Amino acid sequence: MKQLKEKHPLAIRWFHWINFPVLTLMIWSGLLIYWANDIYRIRFAGKTLYHFFPDSFYKALHVPFRLAEGMSLHFVFMWLFVINGVLYVAYTFVSGEWRYLLPNRHSFREAWQVTLYDLGLRKTEPPVRKYNGAQRIAYTAVLLMGIGSLLTGLAIYKPTQLAWLTQPLGGYESARLQHFILTIGYVLFFVIHIAQVIRAGWNNFRSMIAGFEAVESPAPTASVAPAADRPAPTSI
Amino acid sequence: MADTSQNSTPSSDEQVQREATRRSRRAFLVSGVAALASLGGWRWLVSQPKEAGIPWPLRRVLDANGKLAGEYFSDAHLAPVFPKHLVREPRTNGNVGLGSNFDPATWRLQVSSLAEPKRIQAFTLDDIKALPRVEITTELKCIEGWSVVVNWAGARFADFATKYGLATPDGGTTAASADALAPYVRVATPDNAYYVGLDIASALHPQTLLCYEMNGQPLTPEHGAPLRLAMPVKYGIKYLKRIGNIQFMSQRPADYWADRGYDWNAGH
Numbered sequence: 142m143k144q145l146k147e148k149h150p151l152a153i154r155w156f157h158w159i160n161f162p163v164l165t166l167m168i169w170s171g172l173l174i175y176w177a178n179d180i181y182r183i184r185f186a187g188k189t190l191y192h193f194f195p196d197s198f199y200k201a202l203h204v205p206f207r208l209a210e211g212m213s214l215h216f217v218f219m220w221l222f223v224i225n226g227v228l229y230v231a232y233t234f235v236s237g238e239w240r241y242l243l244p245n246r247h248s249f250r251e252a253w254q255v256t257l258y259d260l261g262l263r264k265t266e267p268p269v270r271k272y273n274g275a276q277r278i279a280y281t282a283v284l285l286m287g288i289g290s291l292l293t294g295l296a297i298y299k300p301t302q303l304a305w306l307t308q309p310l311g312g313y314e315s316a317r318l319q320h321f322i323l324t325i326g327y328v329l330f331f332v333i334h335i336a337q338v339i340r341a342g343w344n345n346f347r348s349m350i351a352g353f354e355a356v357e358s359p360a361p362t363a364s365v366a367p368a369a370d371r372p373a374p375t376s377i
Numbered sequence: 378m379a380d381t382s383q384n385s386t387p388s389s390d391e392q393v394q395r396e397a398t399r400r401s402r403r404a405f406l407v408s409g410v411a412a413l414a415s416l417g418g419w420r421w422l423v424s425q426p427k428e429a430g431i432p433w434p435l436r437r438v439l440d441a442n443g444k445l446a447g448e449y450f451s452d453a454h455l456a457p458v459f460p461k462h463l464v465r466e467p468r469t470n471g472n473v474g475l476g477s478n479f480d481p482a483t484w485r486l487q488v489s490s491l492a493e494p495k496r497i498q499a500f501t502l503d504d505i506k507a508l509p510r511v512e513i514t515t516e517l518k519c520i521e522g523w524s525v526v527v528n529w530a531g532a533r534f535a536d537f538a539t540k541y542g543l544a545t546p547d548g549g550t551t552a553a554s555a556d557a558l559a560p561y562v563r564v565a566t567p568d569n570a571y572y573v574g575l576d577i578a579s580a581l582h583p584q585t586l587l588c589y590e591m592n593g594q595p596l597t598p599e600h601g602a603p604l605r606l607a608m609p610v611k612y613g614i615k616y617l618k619r620i621g622n623i624q625f626m627s628q629r630p631a632d633y634w635a636d637r638g639y640d641w642n643a644g645h
Contacts, residue, residue, distance in 0.1 A: 142393075210431065301456040308457060
């Protein structure tokens with residue numbers, strides 16, 4: 142028999158769906174800024190393998206000559222990005238949601254199993270529960286990336302007043318490169334995230350909108366699942 | 378906690394399905410409204426009347442950012458300095474205000490102090506060179522995103538303003554009259570084609586120079602001879618070349634690039 146099981150608290154859903162357009166806008170305005178000095182390339186043995194970004198890419202998206210617009214959007218929407226992120230972190234701590242999100246001692250082994258299974262290299266399905274090891278690592282990593290973007294962003298925004306921050310990051314130029322790499326990281330995260338959401342199907346997607354998941358009850362696999370999802374995480 | 382998160386109702390699959398549909402419909406409706414509202418908010422934002430090149434709400438936030446940065450700004454926060462062997466010749470990115478109709482021999486720096494009645498004082502390059510010579514090797518950061526290490530030599534803007542009492546309301550040079558300094562400075566090329574607005578704190582920062590030498594050589598015309606600004610507390614757009622006049626002001630002056638959509642403060 143089916144039953145509805147609460148999965149994502151309302152607050153988490155709001156944080157998630159606010160972050161999506163805000164981060165998109167930060168990446169977009171960041172691209173408008175980056176265009177004005179688009180020096181990053183992937184090189185191997187003296188050859189440029191890929192230039193960030195080809196002219197055709199800029200042209201298709203109408204990026205050129207919008208530096209001022211990009212800066213104005215970037216330095217306004219940065220506030221929403223930071224406020225939403227800070228509230229999210231505060232909420233996960235106050236509500237105890239962090240217990241589901243932080244990796245624990247099982248997560249790395251499990252993440253490996255999940256990866257093999259998802260790539261079709263392993264037959265046995267890893268235990269299904271709120272967040273598996275791969276998800277815990279991914280969602281914690283993307284949060285750390287957010288903190289990284291904030292710090293490297295501040296370092297290039299006020300490199301003299303915040304020299305105490307810029308210098309340990311290796312100076313202005315390296316902080317700018319780190320800020321860029323983190324942004325590429327979000328895009329990669331986004332691609333994998335979307336692919337996984339599509340794979341996981343409607344029930345999972347709906348839970349990020351409506352909060353609940355339809356599950357079979359009584360769940361026969363529940364007792365098999367390791368201790369990771371139990372409420373007292375002495376392991377963390 | 379695990380128990381409270383389950384709505385186990387002893388009902389048939391059909392009832393569960395109905396409940397799921399009801400909750401989904403409600404949640405998707407709320408989401409749709411929220412998505413439309415944010416799209417509407419975005420449309421509203423980008424269609425607002427422009428204030429110096431960008432929608433006014435964005436301009437207000439940029440100005441607030443500038444104020445906030447001003448609160449944290451301190452003369453003790455210094456731009457990192459670099460060894461001299463790292464210097465390179467910076468790109469000559471702009472030539473606005475550097476028209477050919479210019480005679481360095483008759484050039485004078487025209488300064489209008491804050492003190493009333495307004496008086497214009499003229500200074501020669503030798504007057505500036507008579508002030509203590511300061512040399513710094515810092516990173517010039519262009520608003521486009523590139524940077525280059527440059528060695529600058531000149532007089533501290535602060536030494537100049539202090540010696541001649543330019544920023545004080547009574548034209549005095551004592552510490553007492555430094556209480557009510559002019560809050561702003563306008564610096565422009567002789568033809569006023571290029572102009573920058575500065576907050577007084579940035580202008581008087583110890584690394585802000587009235588610069589006459591770059592990388593060990595007297596300034597060339599394309600780099601702003603005879604006198605230019607060098608100030609690592611700002612983006613390169615504020616390093617005005619070929620200074621013609623300086624005004625100490627109580628109102629915030631216009632700024633060439635801020636009039637074209639950029640941040641007025643443009644501070645580092």
